[in-house]
Amino acid sequence: MMSLSNHAGVARAPVQVASLDKLGMKKLTVKRSSSYRSSLIWWLMAAPAVLLCVGFVWLPMAATFGLSVVDMNVLRGTAAWRGLAHYGDTLANPDFHLALKNTAIYLAVLLPLQIIVPLLLAYALMHLAGRVVSLYRGALFLPAVLSFPIAAVVWLWLFNPVVGVLNAVLTALGGMPQRWLNDPDMAIYAVCAVSFWKCFGLNLPIFAAALANVPPELRQAAALDGAGPWRRAWHVELPLISPTLFFAGVTTLLLVLDEIVGAVDALTEGGPFKTSTNLLYFLYERAFRHFQFGEAAAVATLIMALVAVATWLQFRMFERRVHYA
Amino acid sequence: MSTTLDVLPQAAPLPRVRLKLRWRLRLPLLHVTLAVLSLLTVMPLLWMVRTAFTPHAEVFRSTLALVPAHPTVANFPAAFGLFPVGDWFLNSLWVATACALGKLIVAAPAAFAFARGRFPGRDLGFALIVGTMTVPYVITLIPTYMAVVQAGLYDTHLAVIVPTVAHCGFACFFLRQAFRQLPGEIFEAAAIDGAGPWRQFLLVALPNVRAALAALFVLGFLSAWNLYLWPLLVLESPEHKTLAIGLKLFATTGEQGGQWGPLMATAMLGVAPALILFLLAQKQIVSAFVTSGIR
Numbered sequence: 053m054m055s056l057s058n059h060a061g062v063a064r065a066p067v068q069v070a071s072l073d074k075l076g077m078k079k080l081t082v083k084r085s086s087s088y089r090s091s092l093i094w095w096l097m098a099a100p101a102v103l104l105c106v107g108f109v110w111l112p113m114a115a116t117f118g119l120s121v122v123d124m125n126v127l128r129g130t131a132a133w134r135g136l137a138h139y140g141d142t143l144a145n146p147d148f149h150l151a152l153k154n155t156a157i158y159l160a161v162l163l164p165l166q167i168i169v170p171l172l173l174a175y176a177l178m179h180l181a182g183r184v185v186s187l188y189r190g191a192l193f194l195p196a197v198l199s200f201p202i203a204a205v206v207w208l209w210l211f212n213p214v215v216g217v218l219n220a221v222l223t224a225l226g227g228m229p230q231r232w233l234n235d236p237d238m239a240i241y242a243v244c245a246v247s248f249w250k251c252f253g254l255n256l257p258i259f260a261a262a263l264a265n266v267p268p269e270l271r272q273a274a275a276l277d278g279a280g281p282w283r284r285a286w287h288v289e290l291p292l293i294s295p296t297l298f299f300a301g302v303t304t305l306l307l308v309l310d311e312i313v314g315a316v317d318a319l320t321e322g323g324p325f326k327t328s329t330n331l332l333y334f335l336y337e338r339a340f341r342h343f344q345f346g347e348a349a350a351v352a353t354l355i356m357a358l359v360a361v362a363t364w365l366q367f368r369m370f371e372r373r374v375h376y377a
Numbered sequence: 378m379s380t381t382l383d384v385l386p387q388a389a390p391l392p393r394v395r396l397k398l399r400w401r402l403r404l405p406l407l408h409v410t411l412a413v414l415s416l417l418t419v420m421p422l423l424w425m426v427r428t429a430f431t432p433h434a435e436v437f438r439s440t441l442a443l444v445p446a447h448p449t450v451a452n453f454p455a456a457f458g459l460f461p462v463g464d465w466f467l468n469s470l471w472v473a474t475a476c477a478l479g480k481l482i483v484a485a486p487a488a489f490a491f492a493r494g495r496f497p498g499r500d501l502g503f504a505l506i507v508g509t510m511t512v513p514y515v516i517t518l519i520p521t522y523m524a525v526v527q528a529g530l531y532d533t534h535l536a537v538i539v540p541t542v543a544h545c546g547f548a549c550f551f552l553r554q555a556f557r558q559l560p561g562e563i564f565e566a567a568a569i570d571g572a573g574p575w576r577q578f579l580l581v582a583l584p585n586v587r588a589a590l591a592a593l594f595v596l597g598f599l600s601a602w603n604l605y606l607w608p609l610l611v612l613e614s615p616e617h618k619t620l621a622i623g624l625k626l627f628a629t630t631g632e633q634g635g636q637w638g639p640l641m642a643t644a645m646l647g648v649a650p651a652l653i654l655f656l657l658a659q660k661q662i663v664s665a666f667v668t669s670g671i672r
């Protein structure tokens with residue numbers, strides 16, 4: 053690579069000198085005007101993407117903040133100032149409290165699962181060799197490429213209380229058939245299970261790559277000091293891959309606040325009795341079932357603030373323990 | 378470094394031997410565990426395939442046999458008869474292709490300008506694009522919905538395609554990285570031959586990042602194929618729906634009729650593109666998913 057570029061440089065230099073000698077001053081003026089023109093061309097290349105991002109992300113974001121403090125009449129095109137009333141209504145809404153509580157449950161269940169299980173699997177895969185390992189990898193990753201709502205419909209069938217295969221397995225094992233998604237105490241955990249099945253695979257190659265990047269000298273040095281596999285994992289590997297775990301934590305947070313809504317809608321529509329709803333689903337219902345756009349915009353702003361605060365907290369909490377190599 | 382490595386085998390024979398003995402016992406156990414977990418992970422999909430090929434009468438028999446007693450393909454025509462499944466499939470195909478291509482067409486020239494160009498406002502423009510990656514799409518949902526309705530795009534595929542293409546932050550970022558990894562000499566050489574930014578972009582840059590473009594196309598296609606909430610909001614008439622949201626309509630109305638065979642046949646069509654791409658290029662898909670962080 054280096055020798056190639058040197059050749060190009062050597063070949064180019066005389067050409068430039070020759071043309072400058074011939075053209076003199078004229079060459080300079082041509083160059084300046086063409087730089088203005090090329091600036092314009094660069095801008096034209098970048099413009100569509102910049103305009104789309106401004107028009108479909110930054111302006112709507114500002115509009116959401118605006119909508120949250122007014123009462124918008126779409127038909128008349130008028131807006132009346134409401135101040136923080138939409139926020140007050142939202143915070144006083146018992147359904148909002150339920151959505152908040154459920155979001156906390158989703159997080160409390162999924163956050164540890166999404167990190168610990170793929171981490172254990174990545175450790176196990178690291179110690180195995182042979183062709184069959186890529187088969188394991190493929191199978192474990194497979195759900196991650198599928199569509200969340202389509203996968204959810206498949207689970208709707210597995211969870212079916214009357215003829216679903218899960219209850220068939222349970223009764224074959226001597227257990228009691230369950231109502232799964234129709235059981236108010238169980239629905240949210242069933243949605244968690246589907247989300248976990250769909251998403252854990254994505255963290256697997258991420259963790260595996262992080263483990264592969266741990267310098268072998270460190271492992272050998274620890275082994276020399278008499279540390280077994282478990283102690284090496286805890287004291288050498290885990291601290292070194294902690295930035296990756298931290299990243300996976302943030303991703304899981306966004307999963308719960310964002311992606312899961314498709315599965316909630318397909319599996320339970322937030323029910324039974326709103327027991328499996330979450331913040332985003334609450335927003336969806338306020339906006340598109342009850343058409344309370346002002347309130348929904350307030351909820352959107354609250355979700356955004358929550359994402360910002362939670363990400364910051366996660367960052368602060370882990371910052372001290374995370375070792376950046 | 379090399380000296381410590383040379384010393385190691387002599388210095389630490391004892392723990393190594395002990396370790397090997399322990400692992401010899403552990404490895405088969407590990408293999409069995411992983412094989413079982415892998416099987417459990419794909420089991421829901423196997424059961425979907427099983428149900429798709431099971432005749433209506435047999436679906437309701439509670440059995441754990443993975444292969445139905447009388448396999449049939451009748452569920453596929455049955456699904457097409459119950460709902461416009463063919464329309465849904467073609468809609469999904471068209472919407473996903475348009476979204477993926479549109480993203481590339483918008484992002485590639487911009488990414489090239491940000492990678493190679495020098496112009497006033499370049500850093501601001503790039504910040505405006507990359508900054509969108511940190512914005513949860515929820516916050517844009519309501520105004521975008523209102524704008525789509527006002528523009529008369531409600532219940533059209535454009536209502537899905539345009540906002541999806543507009544979320545091109547990751548594509549711009551990813552392609553800019555790819556362009557920057559190309560040696561600068563090839564562009565300087567092209568410039569000396571008189572090629573302007575467009576010719577450099579089309580004739581020199583694009584052919585050299587085909588792998589990145591392919592990866593982005595696949596990611597864009599799959600993420601658009603999997604879109605749910607947004608199409609659900611803006612597509613109303615049954616024949617305009619995409620497969621993901623059509624399936625939901627099928628599930629809520631088909632459940633009562635117990636049309637599980639046709640429903641799973643439709644779900645099979647829904648997971649087919651992702652499955653085929655994954656089987657064809659497992660390594661590339663995994664690495665593309667990991668870099669993009671999409672779920």
